[in-house]
Amino acid sequence: MAVRNLDRMATTPTPTAADRPDQPADPPDGPSAGPPARRSAVRSLLRLWPYVRPVRARLLTAAVVAIVASCVGLVIPLVLKWMVDGPVAERDPAGVGLGALYLLLLGLAEALLFGLRRWLVARPLAGVEAGMRADLYRHLQRLPVAFHDRWASGQLLSRGTGDLALLRMFLAFPLTFLLVNGVTILVGVIIMLVQDWALGLVILGPAVPVLLVCVVFEKRYALAARRAQDQAGDLTTVVEESVLGIRIVKGFGRHRSQARAFRELSRTLRGTELHKARLLATIWAAMMALPEVAIGAALVLGAVRVADGDLSAGTLVAFLSTALALRWPVDSIGFLLALSQEAATATERYFEVMDAEPESSATTEPADGDRDRGHDGDRGLRFHGVTFRYPDAPPGSPPVLDRVDLHVRPGESMALVGATGSGKTTLTALVPRLYEVTEGRITLDGTDIRAMSREELRTRVAVAFEEPTLFSASVGENVRMGADGDAAPMEVERALAVAQADFVHALPQGVDTQVGEQGLSLSGGQRQRLALARAVVGRPDFLVLDDPLSALDVHTEAAVEAALRRVLADTTALIVAHRPSTVLLADRVALLSGGRVTAVGTHHELLRSHAEYAHLMSGEEEDGR
Numbered sequence: 001m002a003v004r005n006l007d008r009m010a011t012t013p014t015p016t017a018a019d020r021p022d023q024p025a026d027p028p029d030g031p032s033a034g035p036p037a038r039r040s041a042v043r044s045l046l047r048l049w050p051y052v053r054p055v056r057a058r059l060l061t062a063a064v065v066a067i068v069a070s071c072v073g074l075v076i077p078l079v080l081k082w083m084v085d086g087p088v089a090e091r092d093p094a095g096v097g098l099g100a101l102y103l104l105l106l107g108l109a110e111a112l113l114f115g116l117r118r119w120l121v122a123r124p125l126a127g128v129e130a131g132m133r134a135d136l137y138r139h140l141q142r143l144p145v146a147f148h149d150r151w152a153s154g155q156l157l158s159r160g161t162g163d164l165a166l167l168r169m170f171l172a173f174p175l176t177f178l179l180v181n182g183v184t185i186l187v188g189v190i191i192m193l194v195q196d197w198a199l200g201l202v203i204l205g206p207a208v209p210v211l212l213v214c215v216v217f218e219k220r221y222a223l224a225a226r227r228a229q230d231q232a233g234d235l236t237t238v239v240e241e242s243v244l245g246i247r248i249v250k251g252f253g254r255h256r257s258q259a260r261a262f263r264e265l266s267r268t269l270r271g272t273e274l275h276k277a278r279l280l281a282t283i284w285a286a287m288m289a290l291p292e293v294a295i296g297a298a299l300v301l302g303a304v305r306v307a308d309g310d311l312s313a314g315t316l317v318a319f320l321s322t323a324l325a326l327r328w329p330v331d332s333i334g335f336l337l338a339l340s341q342e343a344a345t346a347t348e349r350y351f352e353v354m355d356a357e358p359e360s361s362a363t364t365e366p367a368d369g370d371r372d373r374g375h376d377g378d379r380g381l382r383f384h385g386v387t388f389r390y391p392d393a394p395p396g397s398p399p400v401l402d403r404v405d406l407h408v409r410p411g412e413s414m415a416l417v418g419a420t421g422s423g424k425t426t427l428t429a430l431v432p433r434l435y436e437v438t439e440g441r442i443t444l445d446g447t448d449i450r451a452m453s454r455e456e457l458r459t460r461v462a463v464a465f466e467e468p469t470l471f472s473a474s475v476g477e478n479v480r481m482g483a484d485g486d487a488a489p490m491e492v493e494r495a496l497a498v499a500q501a502d503f504v505h506a507l508p509q510g511v512d513t514q515v516g517e518q519g520l521s522l523s524g525g526q527r528q529r530l531a532l533a534r535a536v537v538g539r540p541d542f543l544v545l546d547d548p549l550s551a552l553d554v555h556t557e558a559a560v561e562a563a564l565r566r567v568l569a570d571t572t573a574l575i576v577a578h579r580p581s582t583v584l585l586a587d588r589v590a591l592l593s594g595g596r597v598t599a600v601g602t603h604h605e606l607l608r609s610h611a612e613y614a615h616l617m618s619g620e621e622e623d624g625r
């Protein structure tokens with residue numbers, strides 16, 4: 001199926017956030033889970049509280065330290081006033097020297113306090129980020145396959161990396177500095193009003209237009225930030241698909257079209273980022289220009305009043321120094337608001353995934369029919385009127401599986417045959433509960449699989465798929481994953497022998513050889529055999545194999561089957577098969593057609609009695625002989 005996905009990727013670009021540049025992008029979580037059209041940034045950010053709670057004391061201390069540091073900065077103008085009206089006016093060099101010493105000490109204290117703040121927050125915030133990332137990863141593992149079918153992996157990756165980094169930055173800077181700057185501005189304004197209330201009012205003049213600009217900016221920036229973050233997720237998806245599908249991209253000469261798709265997405269993202277930059281530039285300009293005009297006006301008015309003798313020169317110096325000291329806290333508000341908006345968006349995107357319902361671990365009561373488990377007719381693997389429709393299938397579309405009845409007897413191996421797209425993979429995916437049946441039930445030795453815990457089910461049922469996924473680990477570790485990682489070396493050897501994976505011993509470090517990302521350094525057949533060894537290492541009662549031997553030559557396949565029969569004589573197996581060679585090795589065959597099992601029998605019986613089966617097998621019948 002992965003190969004199919006890559007094929008699709010190479011030919012049909014999926015719709016992305018970038019295709020909808022005029023709207024905030026919907027998360028790819030189905031129609032109902034889109035972001036609210038208008039949301040409160042504060043409410044979104046409040047959801048971070050459970051993560052911030054454990055480090056709240058540190059954050060609060062850091063904020064207090066920053067406020068003290070900032071207020072220390074505001075004392076400097078008062079020392080200046082004292083110097084200008086005192087020692088400077090009186091031409092007292094010792095007093096000026098003392099004043100300079102005070103200024104130096106105040107500056108030093110301010111710098112040290114800001115340094116202390118950074119030290120206080122660095123470690124706990126790295127912990128918050130790591131904790132959130134661990135929760136996200138854990139949650140992703142628990143989400144049903146249907147969720148992963150719907151979501152582009154790049155969207156998930158970008159949430160686990162870029163968005164979380166944004167959140168750490170928000171907790172380190174904007175969260176603290178919006179508070180620190182707010183308090184600094186308040187204290188500074190009070191100092192200025194106390195110095196001279198008329199000049200203070202002049203300085204306060206631009207407050208109303210600045211507030212209006214902030215409100216408009218906040219709304220627009222929220223939309224732009226959401227769009228940019230979603231588009232970054234789309235871009236990650238394209239990069240990831242191109243890297244994973246590099247063989248198909250190269251094999252089909254798709255590098256130009258992939259490069260074009262990448263360019264288009266990055267151009268769209270660049271456009272959105274420029275839009276954000278323009279919004280940011282506008283608010284910076286407003287936040288810098290308006291207070292600057294007010295300071296200019298206060299300077300003129302103050303100078304006139306000093307000339308008239310209404311105001312002391314020291315007061316004017318102190319007043320203007322305070323106003324200038326407030327410039328950075330005011331100027332940076334736009335930037336801090338922008339970061340806060342991005343953090344609110346990142347929080348929403350994070351919780352869109354975290355809010356998705358995980359696989360339920362609850363078990364249901366066994367149906368009445370399940371109570372007499374062990375009854376001969378019920379033993380083995382049984383499908384009872386199983387109907388299945390994919391969760392994201394269009395409403396009204398016919399089910400993929402329609403009232404399927406099938407009984408694989410204990411110890412029997414049953415081949416599942418059907419035209420491409422007939423639902424074979426889907427049927428096998430229902431046994432380990434990768435998807436839940438829509439109607440009907442599946443029983444293992446008479447027990448409904450929904451009445452078992454997932455752990456129990458996955459101990460009893462092992463699976464291997466046509467496209468084998470190997471993890472970046474040693475061969476042994478990959479195989480042991482089939483037995484909760486605790487299979488003895490003897491068991492691993494046995495499983496490798498069943499899967500005819502003798503090639504492992506010729507690898508540089510034998511079973512300790514690392515296999516690369518997705519085992520790309522091994523051949524398709526070798527990977528399939530390792531995946532099969534992983535499936536059998538735990539000696540499962542039930543084995544579900546989705547055409548896992550397709551890449552093997554007929555002789556190796558026969559050897560694998562013979563070993564499987566010998567070693568796993570008690571195992572009940574359902575094997576999706578395309579080739580007559582595979583089918584011949586099964587005890588019986590079930591034909592899946594039109595979503596139903598239309599015939600069950602031995603290969604030869606079906607060949608004689610069933611035209612569709614004969615037709616399906618005819619393509620390779622000659623080769624199989």
Ligand SMILES: Nc1ncnc2c1ncn2[C@@H]1O[C@H](COP(=O)(O)OP(=O)(O)OP(=O)(O)O)[C@@H](O)[C@H]1O
Nearest residue numbers: 149390393400418419420421422423424425426427
């Ligand atoms: N995740 C999914 N979401 C929605 N529809 C799906 C999904 N996976 C498969 N389908 C659809 O379900 C139907 C059965 O697919 P399935 O993969 O089970 O067929 P198959 O018999 O295994 O085919 P093949 O022999 O080609 O592997 C197809 O029409 C397919 O498009």
